[in-house]
Amino acid sequence: MQNLHKLLTIENSELAKILRFNLYGLAATLTKANQEYPFDTGCQVCEELLQELHQLLEPSFSDPRLLEEVGDLKGDLKQLELTNELKLLQLKEIFNNNSELNSYLGNCHIQGQTDAEIWNEIHRKLLRVPEDVAISWRHKALELAQEAGAVVDNINLDELPFVRDEIIYPGLSGTVQAKGLCLSQTALINSEISQTHLADNLYLIAGFLLLYIKFIEIDPDLHHALKSVFSFDVVSLSAKLEQRHQYIDALSDRLHRIQKINENIDTVLNLCAWIDMDEAIHSLVFIPPSERYSWWGKLQKESRHLLKKAADKAVKAGNEVRIKQLSGLYADVCEFSKDDLQLDYGGNPGEVLTCLRVYAKINQQQYPGRVIFRTLR
Known part of the structure; x- marks a missing residue:
């Protein structure tokens, strides 16, 4: 190490610069390797070598020119490491600069x-x-x-x-x-949810509950717009942990309510519970909301299929039932909704972006729907 130290301390030497640059690179490589192979037999010796390298690379005197030179080398090295490590950097840049995607994702x-x-x-x-x-x-x-x-x-x-x-x-x-x-399906079977105690429809809703909990953990872009939890705005679940817990609790409570009411012969009461459950599922949203024919849109549509089954069951029991999913121009459907939320981006101005809660008329009783819509601005 003695000759390395001598060369490193020579002022205005290009060879010293090259050596210092390469030693920083060696130190970075060994640090990463040590992290990836923590049980390697050479791990301890590698740690000692890294300490020697760090001591060697520390300037032994306070020459401002040398300190500035070291700073430049570290910056160049960091940029070089980033370029060498990121194989998907080009993909990231292309994705971020695509105007079509920005129109769907809101410059996300x-x-x-x-x-x-x-x-x-x-x-x-x-x-x-x-x-x-x-x-x-x-x-x-x-x-x-x-x-x-x-x-x-x-x-x-x-x-x-x-x-x-x-x-x-x-x-x-x-x-x-x-x-x-x-x-x-194996992950669901191995969870606390047991299919043997749930009807097929309820098993799907239980699947939604656990899927949502996991997705909320991995995707910081998710929001909720469930009126019973917070009625005035769409709330980020990563920024507001209390809201996250309240939303998941509300989803769980509505599942338990359906499970209890499902044993009741009152088909109207059962239908109302399914409308509430469907609202909770569709109130997990992105900003702007997902496209209707996206993977997310198709997933949530499975809940609407279950709602239709509950409506058909109420009709067979002799009830008059009208269920309307609100979509299209907001001006055409606002009479069927209440406490709607608005955004000034995403989709087309004046259109419904997503239907959070369906409009329902059961016998002579009307139940307003709820939507997120794009303002005309």
Whole structure:
């Protein structure tokens, strides 16, 4: 180390600059390797070597020119490491600068600082855009990842509990290590929810409950607009933890209410409970709300199918039932809704962005719906 120290301390030496730059690179590489292989037999010796390198690289005198030079080298090294490590940097930039995606996502740029974060964040956002747009971008993302040496991995997946198995998007292996995401019936079976104690419809709703809880944990973009929890605005669940807990509690309470009422022969009471449950499910939203024909839109539509079954059951029992999902121009449906929320971006001006609660008329009783709509501005 003596000659290394001598060369490093020579002023105005290009060789000293090159040596210092490479030693910083060696230190960064060894630090990362030590983190990835914490049980390696050489781990302890590597730690001692890193200490020696750090001591060697610390300026032994306070020459301001040397200190400035060291700062420049560290900055250059950091930028070089970022460029070398991020295989998906180009994908991130293309995604962020696409005007079509911005129109659906509201200028919601990718924030990820690692390849795994970029891969997951992009694919989670694609769940909110129309299916044809999402398919095109998945192909583009995969092509760019493969050009960087990555390989599709359908095994390296995080599992979300639900009533069926489905790969939401794949993971990557090779030069890029990133987990994908999937729905897992096994994960639901292994949860505290037991299908043996629930009817098929209730098992699906229980699946929604656990799926939502897990998704809220992994996606910071999720909001809620459930009136019984907070009626004045759409609330971020990552920024307001108390609201997150209250929303999940409300979702759980409505499931238990349906389970209890389901044993009752009063079909009207049962239908009202399903309307409340459907509202809670559709009140988990993004800003702007997901497109109707996106993955999220299709998932939430499964709740509306269950609501229709409850309505059909009430009709067969002799009741007059009208259920209306509010969509299209807000001016055409506002008479059927109450306490609506408005946004000044997303979708088209003057249109309903999402129907949080359906309008219902049961016998002579009317139950207003609720929507999020785009202002005319």
